[in-house]
Amino acid sequence: xxxxxxxxxxxxxxxxxxxxxxxxxxxxxxxxxxxxxxxxxxxxxxxxxxxxxxxxxxxxxxxxxxxxxxxxxxxxxxxxxxxxxxxxxxxxxxxxxxxxxxxxxxxxxxxxxxxxxxxxxxxxxxxxxxxxxxxxxxxxxxxxxxxxxxxxxxxxxxxxxxxxxxxxxxxxxxxxxxxxxxxxxxxxxxxxxxxxxxxxxxxxxxxxxxxxxxxxxxxxxxxxxxxxxxxxxxxxxxxxxxxxxxxxxxxxx
Amino acid sequence: xxxxxxxxxxxxxxxxxxxxxxxxxxxxxxxxxxxxxxxxxxxxxxxxxxxxxxxxxxxxxxxxxxxxxxxxxxxxxxxxxxxxxxxxxxxxxxxxxxxxxxxxxxxxxxxxxxxxxxxxxxxxxxxxxxxxxxxxxxxxxxxxxxxxxxxxxxxxxxxxxxxxxxxxxxxxxxxxxxxxxxxxxxxxxxxxxxxxxxxxxxxxxxxxxxxxxxxxxxxxxxxxxxxxxxxxxxxxx
Numbered sequence: 001x002x003x004x005x006x007x008x009x010x011x012x013x014x015x016x017x018x019x020x021x022x023x024x025x026x027x028x029x030x031x032x033x034x035x036x037x038x039x040x041x042x043x044x045x046x047x048x049x050x051x052x053x054x055x056x057x058x059x060x061x062x063x064x065x066x067x068x069x070x071x072x073x074x075x076x077x078x079x080x081x082x083x084x085x086x087x088x089x090x091x092x093x094x095x096x097x098x099x100x101x102x103x104x105x106x107x108x109x110x111x112x113x114x115x116x117x118x119x120x121x122x123x124x125x126x127x128x129x130x131x132x133x134x135x136x137x138x139x140x141x142x143x144x145x146x147x148x149x150x151x152x153x154x155x156x157x158x159x160x161x162x163x164x165x166x167x168x169x170x171x172x173x174x175x176x177x178x179x180x181x182x183x184x185x186x187x188x189x190x191x192x193x194x195x196x197x198x199x200x201x202x203x204x205x206x207x208x209x210x211x212x213x214x215x216x217x218x219x220x221x222x223x224x225x226x227x228x229x230x231x232x233x234x235x236x237x238x239x240x241x242x243x244x245x246x247x248x249x250x251x252x253x
Numbered sequence: 254x255x256x257x258x259x260x261x262x263x264x265x266x267x268x269x270x271x272x273x274x275x276x277x278x279x280x281x282x283x284x285x286x287x288x289x290x291x292x293x294x295x296x297x298x299x300x301x302x303x304x305x306x307x308x309x310x311x312x313x314x315x316x317x318x319x320x321x322x323x324x325x326x327x328x329x330x331x332x333x334x335x336x337x338x339x340x341x342x343x344x345x346x347x348x349x350x351x352x353x354x355x356x357x358x359x360x361x362x363x364x365x366x367x368x369x370x371x372x373x374x375x376x377x378x379x380x381x382x383x384x385x386x387x388x389x390x391x392x393x394x395x396x397x398x399x400x401x402x403x404x405x406x407x408x409x410x411x412x413x414x415x416x417x418x419x420x421x422x423x424x425x426x427x428x429x430x431x432x433x434x435x436x437x438x439x440x441x442x443x444x445x446x447x448x449x450x451x452x453x454x455x456x457x458x459x460x461x462x463x464x465x466x467x468x469x470x471x472x473x474x475x476x477x478x479x480x481x482x483x484x485x486x487x488x489x490x
Contacts, residue, residue, distance in 0.1 A: 015397060017396060054380055054381050061368075061380060062373040062377075063367075086443055089353060089443070090352045109351035110351035110353065222428065222429045
């Protein structure tokens with residue numbers, strides 16, 4: 001009983017593992033890890049920004065103890081390999097081929113997955129080949145993450161494209177996600193379902209906007225001293241409605 | 254408390270050796286590197302010297318690795334001028350775990366393959382890069398296998414902020430919101446989470462001076478390593 005009470009106070013009782021992009025991203029990596037040895041080992045997770053791809057990557061990284069590298073637009077092959085070796089806590093050697101060898105063997109031997117975020121930058125700079133070499137050498141489990149157009153961009157790299165086992169599109173938030181996010185970002189208030197549905201309709205799937213709007217609503221409600229948000233209360237608290245992030249319509253004079 | 258006195262003697266040396274901006278290599282890590290280098294055949298004494306680890310500590314480590322099936326005995330050799338019972342044992346590496354040393358106890362149990370609570374929170378800060386308050390950090394860093402408590406997240410955020418890793422993205426406001434913190438761009442120092450240590454120190458109010466500070470990160474080095482000892486002490490060990 002005491003344990004139960006402690007758990008209630010100290011832990012948030014929502015589990016982000018149930019957010020659908022997080023669960024499907026994790027499932028994809030798990031499937032890749034447990035794959036038949038003859039199958040390719042790369043999963044690709046793609047979708048528009050704000051859909052919670054990095055949060056999903058974070059969950060997978062923690063749960064599988066993966067190496068995580070976020071590619072920057074300035075990365076050369078060398079800078080990428082240095083970032084990867086740093087992620088592995090391995091002091092880096094002088095030459096590119098030595099770095100490649102070390103990173104490949106670490107991936108193979110540790111058995112830990114590799115997550116590469118912002119993969120688009122590697123496509124633009126013709127650096128896809130080094131990822132393919134890393135993969136071929138290690139036969140590890142890779143998760144690459146990129147923008148909506150990633151699949152199309154990668155078609156050019158036929159030899160790489162063929163090594164992708166799962167294409168996982170990031171899904172727009174659904175009502176379950178919104179309810180879960182409400183328990184994280186608006187923990188102190190109770191929001192009626194119609195309000196959450198309105199929010200969902202207005203943000204067009206973006207988890208990031210769901211979260212920021214929930215936070216704003218939480219603050220406004222606490223300032224006003226209300227704990228329960230019905231449609232009516234919502235209109236009073238936020239007369240302008242939720243923030244949708246749409247650019248303003250052209251004006252007419 | 255013997256470690257304590259040694260600590261103060263070696264403090265200066267320690268700071269030179271251990272603050273080089275390179276990841277800290279524990280005695281076990283150094284011995285593991287030596288084992289991988291001589292994977293076909295090595296002795297305890299050999300890798301202990303190469304890895305600058307005390308012989309007894311190295312033997313414990315080797316025992317664990319052997320029981321875990323990571324290394325195996327290759328052959329034994331009689332030593333000249335020694336009792337017949339004493340033999341030199343040669344080992345080889347059987348299962349290479351990669352650059353980072355596997356963590357095993359003396360019974361050969363392999364430990365710590367999953368991320369710790371600190372690592373989970375550190376991941377959230379450096380991977381999502383979004384501003385978080387304590388309860389958000391706890392929720393986002395928890396998995397179905399490992400829960401992070403809001404209390405732990407709160408103290409981790411506070412300490413990292415004191416230490417200069419985080420900026421306050423939004424100040425706390427009485428009863429309405431908790432402070433939100435965000436990792437500073439230059440402070441993603443690497444994959445290993447910064448540790449909050451509980452160190453004791455001696456402060457003398459008469460002279461307004463700190464006379465002695467513990468260095469918990471040197472504890473392992475002092476207990477198991479030979480890096481901080483001078484030649485005479487190494488021969489004593």
